[in-house]
Amino acid sequence: MLDALYQRIESKRDDLITLTQDLVRIPTLNPPGEYYDDCCHFIGERLSKRGFEVEYFRALGTPGDSDRYPRVNIVARKSSGSGPCVHFNSHIDVVAVGSGWQEDPFKAELKGDRIFGRGTCDMKGGLAASIIAVEAYLEEFPDHPGAIEISGTADEETGGYGGVAWLAEQGIMAVPRIDHVIIPEPLDKDRVCLGHRGVWWAELETKGHIAHGSMPFDGDSAIRHMTALLEKFETELYPALAQKRTDMPVVPDGAKQSTMNINSIHGGEDEGFDGLPAPIVADSCRTIIDRRFLIEEKLEDVKQEIYSLVADLHEKRPGFDCEVRDLFEVIPTMAPENAPVVLAVSAAIQEVLGKPATHVVSPGTYDQKHIDRIGKLNNCIAYGPGILTMAHQPDEYVEVTDMIDSSKVMATALHQLLNGASA
Ligand SMILES: [Zn+2]
Numbered sequence: 176m177l178d179a180l181y182q183r184i185e186s187k188r189d190d191l192i193t194l195t196q197d198l199v200r201i202p203t204l205n206p207p208g209e210y211y212d213d214c215c216h217f218i219g220e221r222l223s224k225r226g227f228e229v230e231y232f233r234a235l236g237t238p239g240d241s242d243r244y245p246r247v248n249i250v251a252r253k254s255s256g257s258g259p260c261v262h263f264n265s266h267i268d269v270v271a272v273g274s275g276w277q278e279d280p281f282k283a284e285l286k287g288d289r290i291f292g293r294g295t296c297d298m299k300g301g302l303a304a305s306i307i308a309v310e311a312y313l314e315e316f317p318d319h320p321g322a323i324e325i326s327g328t329a330d331e332e333t334g335g336y337g338g339v340a341w342l343a344e345q346g347i348m349a350v351p352r353i354d355h356v357i358i359p360e361p362l363d364k365d366r367v368c369l370g371h372r373g374v375w376w377a378e379l380e381t382k383g384h385i386a387h388g389s390m391p392f393d394g395d396s397a398i399r400h401m402t403a404l405l406e407k408f409e410t411e412l413y414p415a416l417a418q419k420r421t422d423m424p425v426v427p428d429g430a431k432q433s434t435m436n437i438n439s440i441h442g443g444e445d446e447g448f449d450g451l452p453a454p455i456v457a458d459s460c461r462t463i464i465d466r467r468f469l470i471e472e473k474l475e476d477v478k479q480e481i482y483s484l485v486a487d488l489h490e491k492r493p494g495f496d497c498e499v500r501d502l503f504e505v506i507p508t509m510a511p512e513n514a515p516v517v518l519a520v521s522a523a524i525q526e527v528l529g530k531p532a533t534h535v536v537s538p539g540t541y542d543q544k545h546i547d548r549i550g551k552l553n554n555c556i557a558y559g560p561g562i563l564t565m566a567h568q569p570d571e572y573v574e575v576t577d578m579i580d581s582s583k584v585m586a587t588a589l590h591q592l593l594n595g596a597s598a
Pocket of ligand 1: 266297298331360361541
C-alpha cells in the first residue's frame with residue numbers, strides 16, 4: 176500500500192546524500208557550540224520552502240550560551256489543523272573530532288555506500304533521513320491529518336539544557352502540544368530504543384593537612400584517605416554493583432547491570448609545570464565518579480551507597496573527611512512497550528525490513544529524559560540509521576542504504592500515527 180511512498184524515498188537518494196553532506200559540512204562542534212545558528216537556518220530555509228512554519232529559539236542564559244555561541248534551536252511545523260502531532264527531534268551538535276582519522280571529518284565524502292565525517296552517524300544522517308521521510312510523505316499525502324514537526328536542537332552532547340530541556344520548559348516540546356516523538360539517534364535501523372539508564376555524576380573530595388614531605392607524620396595525606404575510599408569501591412561497591420541486574424533490555428550486555436566509572440582523579444600539587452615538585456603532603460584529593468543506574472534503582476539509594484562507604488570510613492579511619500558534591504543527575508526513562516510510537520515504529524520495521532523489531536535501552540543517556548520529565552511525554556523513542564558503536568569514533572560514517580531504509584520506516588510510522596491506521 177505504501178509502495179509509492181517508498182519509491183518516492185528511493186528517488187530522493189541523491190537529495191538525501193547531499194543533505195547529509197551539507198549538514199556535516201557545518202561543523203557544529205560542542206563544546207563550544209559552534210555554528211548552531213547557521214545549521215538551524217540551513218534546515219529552516221529548506222523546510223520553509225516546503226510550507227513549514229519555522230521558528231528559531233535561542234535558549235538565553237543556558238549553560239554555554241553567549242552572543243559568540245548562541246544556543247539556537249529550530250522547530251518547523253506543518254499542520255493541517257486538527258489531529259495528533261508527530262515530532263522528529265534531532266540534535267545538531269557533534270562531539271570533538273579527536274585523533275585517529277584517515278578521512279577528513281568535515282568533508283563528508285561519499286565512498287561507496289558510506290558518508291564519512293563527524294556527526295554523520297550521530298546524528299546528522301538521522302536528521303537528514305527524517306527530513307527526507309517527511310518531505311516524501313507530504314508529497315504523497317498532502318491532505319494528511321494532524322501536524323508534523325521537525326526540530327534541530329542544541330547541546331544534546333552536553334546535557335541538552337540549551338536544547339530539548341529548554342524547549343520542553345517552554346511547552347514547545349511538551350504535552351499537550353506534541354503527541355508522539357521519534358529521535359533519530361543511531362541505534363541501528365531494526366531496533367527501537369525505548370529509553371536509557373540513569374546517571375549520577377559526583378565529585379568526591381577527601382581532605383588532609385599540608386606538611387613537609389620529609390615529615391609526612393606531621394601532616395595528613397588526602398591521597399591516602401582517597402586510596403582507602405577507592406579500596407572500599409573495589410572490595411565492597413563494585414561487587415555489589417555487579418549483582419544488580421535490570422529487566423530493561425539494555426545493550427550492550429555489560430550495561431545490563433549497574434556500573435560506575437571513575438572519571439578522573441587529582442590529588443596534591445597541580446599538574447602542568449616543568450620544574451621539580453615541592454615536597455608536600457596533599458591536603459586535597461578529588462575524584463569524579465560516573466554512576467549509571469537502572470530503572471529498578473532509586474537515585475537516593477544510589478547516592479546512599481556512596482554516603483554509607485564514606486560514613487563507615489569517617490567512623491573507622493582517623494582523620495577521614497570526605498565531601499560529596501552532586502554534579503549531574505538523570506533519572507532512567509523507558510517508554511512502555513505498548514506505547515503508540517513503539518507499536519507504530521515496530522510495525523513499520525516489520526513492514527519495511529521484513530523482520531521483527533528489537534527493543535533496546537541505551538546504556539547512556541540522550542534527550543528523551545527531558546521530553547519525559549519536563550515535557551511529560553513518555554510516548555517517545557529513539558529510532559534512526561547508523562550503528563550505535565560508530566558514534567563519536569574516528570572515521571565515523573553512516574550508510575546511505577541504512578538512511579533510505581530508516582527513512583521508509585519513519586515515513587511508515589508517521590502515516591500510522593497520523594491516521595491511527597496500520598500500514
Ligand atoms: Zn546523539
